[in-house]
Amino acid sequence: MLRTLILACALIGTAFAGDPSTLVLDGSTTVGPIAKAFAEYYMQNNPDVNITVSESGSGNGAKSIVNGTCDIANMSRFMKHEEFKAATDAGRMPTAHVVAMDGIAVVVHPANPVKDLTVDKIRDIYTGAITNWKDIGGPNKKIIVVSRDTNSGTYETFETLVMNKQKMAGSVEYVGSNGAARQRVQSTDAAIGYVGLGFVDNTVKAVTVNGVAATPQTVASGTYAVARPLFMFTNGYPKLGSHLHAFVTLHLTAKGQEMVEGIGFVPVTAY
Amino acid sequence: MTSEARGTDRTIDPRPPRSLLLSRSASRWARIAAATGQGLLFLVTAFSAASILFIFYFIIRDALPFFQLRGITEFLTTKDWYPSGTPPHFGALAIFFGSGLVTLGAVVVAVPMGIAAAVCLSDVLPFTLRQAVKPVIEILAAIPSVAYGFFALVVLAPMLQSHGGPVLAVAAWCVGTPLVLLMSVVAGDLAASRFTGARTRILRYALTVALAMLGGFGLWRLGAELRGLDIDSGTNALNVSLILGIMALPTIVSVSEDALQATGRDLREGSYALGATRAETIVKVIIPAASSGILAAVILGVMRAIGETMVVWMASGNAAQIPDPWYNVLQPVRTLTATIAGDMGEADHVMGSARYHVLFAMAAGLLLISFLCNLASEHVRRRTLRGIEGT
Numbered sequence: 309m310l311r312t313l314i315l316a317c318a319l320i321g322t323a324f325a326g327d328p329s330t331l332v333l334d335g336s337t338t339v340g341p342i343a344k345a346f347a348e349y350y351m352q353n354n355p356d357v358n359i360t361v362s363e364s365g366s367g368n369g370a371k372s373i374v375n376g377t378c379d380i381a382n383m384s385r386f387m388k389h390e391e392f393k394a395a396t397d398a399g400r401m402p403t404a405h406v407v408a409m410d411g412i413a414v415v416v417h418p419a420n421p422v423k424d425l426t427v428d429k430i431r432d433i434y435t436g437a438i439t440n441w442k443d444i445g446g447p448n449k450k451i452i453v454v455s456r457d458t459n460s461g462t463y464e465t466f467e468t469l470v471m472n473k474q475k476m477a478g479s480v481e482y483v484g485s486n487g488a489a490r491q492r493v494q495s496t497d498a499a500i501g502y503v504g505l506g507f508v509d510n511t512v513k514a515v516t517v518n519g520v521a522a523t524p525q526t527v528a529s530g531t532y533a534v535a536r537p538l539f540m541f542t543n544g545y546p547k548l549g550s551h552l553h554a555f556v557t558l559h560l561t562a563k564g565q566e567m568v569e570g571i572g573f574v575p576v577t578a579y
Numbered sequence: 580m581t582s583e584a585r586g587t588d589r590t591i592d593p594r595p596p597r598s599l600l601l602s603r604s605a606s607r608w609a610r611i612a613a614a615t616g617q618g619l620l621f622l623v624t625a626f627s628a629a630s631i632l633f634i635f636y637f638i639i640r641d642a643l644p645f646f647q648l649r650g651i652t653e654f655l656t657t658k659d660w661y662p663s664g665t666p667p668h669f670g671a672l673a674i675f676f677g678s679g680l681v682t683l684g685a686v687v688v689a690v691p692m693g694i695a696a697a698v699c700l701s702d703v704l705p706f707t708l709r710q711a712v713k714p715v716i717e718i719l720a721a722i723p724s725v726a727y728g729f730f731a732l733v734v735l736a737p738m739l740q741s742h743g744g745p746v747l748a749v750a751a752w753c754v755g756t757p758l759v760l761l762m763s764v765v766a767g768d769l770a771a772s773r774f775t776g777a778r779t780r781i782l783r784y785a786l787t788v789a790l791a792m793l794g795g796f797g798l799w800r801l802g803a804e805l806r807g808l809d810i811d812s813g814t815n816a817l818n819v820s821l822i823l824g825i826m827a828l829p830t831i832v833s834v835s836e837d838a839l840q841a842t843g844r845d846l847r848e849g850s851y852a853l854g855a856t857r858a859e860t861i862v863k864v865i866i867p868a869a870s871s872g873i874l875a876a877v878i879l880g881v882m883r884a885i886g887e888t889m890v891v892w893m894a895s896g897n898a899a900q901i902p903d904p905w906y907n908v909l910q911p912v913r914t915l916t917a918t919i920a921g922d923m924g925e926a927d928h929v930m931g932s933a934r935y936h937v938l939f940a941m942a943a944g945l946l947l948i949s950f951l952c953n954l955a956s957e958h959v960r961r962r963t964l965r966g967i968e969g970t
Contacts, residue, residue: 449811450811452811452812457897457921457922458662458663458921458922459921459922459923463663464663467663473665475659475661475664476661478658478659478660478673478898478899478900479898479900479910479911480898481812481814481896481897481898481911482896482897482898482913482921483893483897484892484893484921488732488893491732491733492732492736492814495733495736495737495740495813496737496740496812496813497740498811499812
């Protein structure tokens with residue numbers, strides 16, 4: 309009895325001892341898959357480390373790092389000025405680690421003959437200036453425009469990189485996740501949508517943007533127009549040698565790059 | 580036996596009758612225990628009432644800053660919804676309209692079906708069958724709303740897009756055929772009964788057949804019209820209305836069936852004794868007698884539909900627009916609940932922004948609507964109770 313008690317105490321002791329062997333990650337649903345793959349790999353090699361990954365959106369990730377409720381905030385955009393200020397006001401120093409590159413692919417139904425769109429054309433579709441596929445070399449069909457919800461980092465990046473401060477039309481449909489956006493496009497032959505490069509599969513067709521296909525090389529080198537870095541934010545630079553440090557530098561290892569590629573994102577080193 | 584019983588009575592009698600309240604001679608401990616028990620019960624009861632007040636307080640507290648920041652005119656009279664834009668626009672008119680439209684659609688789907696099912700359960704089906712069917716209908720209420728939403732998004736939406744017209748036409752026929760038959764029989768009957776004479780029977784048949792053919796022609800035209808329809812987007816108000824209607828069904832069926840049952844056997848037997856048929860009894864006696872209960876059921880169903888979030892978030896398309904024309908349920912709409920759920924994450928509390936508070940303004944609007952619905956159903960219930968006591 310006494311022995312089990314001591315054992316339990318020892319276990320609890322190690323769980324809360326100096327070097328945190330529990331890592332809490334929160335934030336973007338886009339970065340989520342990377343974080344989950346990293347977490348699985350890391351926990352396999354370090355059985356004493358426990359890592360939890362939540363996906364509640366980049367905004368919530370930033371809130372968590374401001375409130376100190378997570379060790380790593382996954383974000384698909386850089387912190388906003390207000391968020392950064394709130395963090396420093398709370399005595400925290402958000403430090404960015406770019407773990408991968410993400411291209412936003414503009415996807416249409418596989419049966420759609422349209423192959424290439426310019427950023428201007430995409431913007432016109434989303435503002436409602438172009439409403440029929442026949443105006444851009446497609447069939448005579450009304451375009452069903454699908455966007456991510458305004459709560460997502462993907463929306464924010466698309467808005468920044470494509471919309472150029474113009475407003476989306478009232479008829480644009482909003483969906484709550486990359487998967488739902490892909491699902492809507494693959495089941496609707498007149499739909500156009502946008503998803504992270506990692507979510508493109510053969511059920512949808514990614515169009516080339518300004519003549520450049522969304523590939524890892526074009527995204528990493530920046531020739532593809534709709535691309536962005538993906539971040540993990542920590543509070544200050546993690547102590548060297550800590551689990552946190554090993555975790556946020558995992559993407560620099562060969563295995564880490566392999567995992568990033570496996571999920572469909574682009575390693576930062578893919579030049 | 581009787582004498583023995585009386586004997587035991589007499590043995591109890593000598594003790595003074597126990598009062599329900601504590602007697603004057605009760606000990607102090609008994610009084611303290613009673614007071615504690617009562618106090619505890621009161622606290623538990625007060626807690627649920629207080630939590631409602633707290634919800635009102637907190638929602639309104641966070642809603643007011645929005646009106647201070649942006650005023651009320653833009654919120655209620657414009658339909659530009661760009662909460663993340665620079666500058667942002669917070670016109671919620673289209674969103675209020677979307678909530679209203681899908682709720683109206685759900686009512687159109689659920690109310691006739693729900694009342695018909697309730698009548699069938701309470702007055703048509705044999706007792707044993709009813710015992711089996713009612714729980715099955717109530718299972719509908721136990722299915723999580725995300726499952727409904729998934730079905731709406733993955734099954735119903737693509738089906739509406741690829742075969743929308745034919746599906747609608749078949750649905751119209753399924754609903755219309757029995758309706759037309761029933762109406763033509765009843766209308767033929769009523770019309771024929773105005774004429775007296777030897778040929779009433781033939782006249783009745785002729786009228787019924789003529790009316791049925793007329794109705795059939797109308798249905799055929801409607802079907803042809805619907806079949807030609809091309810639905811651009813399957814995630815629209817119709818899709819959500821259908822699903823919300825099905826979700827509101829168990830509430831409506833269950834509560835109206837209880838109301839129909841509560842009218843009692845006397846009323847039915849009285850009606851039959853006066854020579855009424857079963858149809859006449861149901862339509863002219865039972866349903867009017869249970870009307871307030873049915874109305875309460877409908878209001879509860881409406882509240883279920885208007886407050887539902889997951890299904891509308893997944894399958895309504897979430898486009899903040901008023902369809903053109905306004906009754907076009909084949910266009911995507913956005914509802915209050917979906918907007919609150921979808922915009923919560925990024926709406927930054929740190930900034931105390933209008934974008935954050937506008938969601939509370941919407942929540943306050945929703946709360947007000949369901950509060951009014953609740954008041955209405957309570958009012959209806961009270962009025963009926965008074966009516967029953969009066970007779």
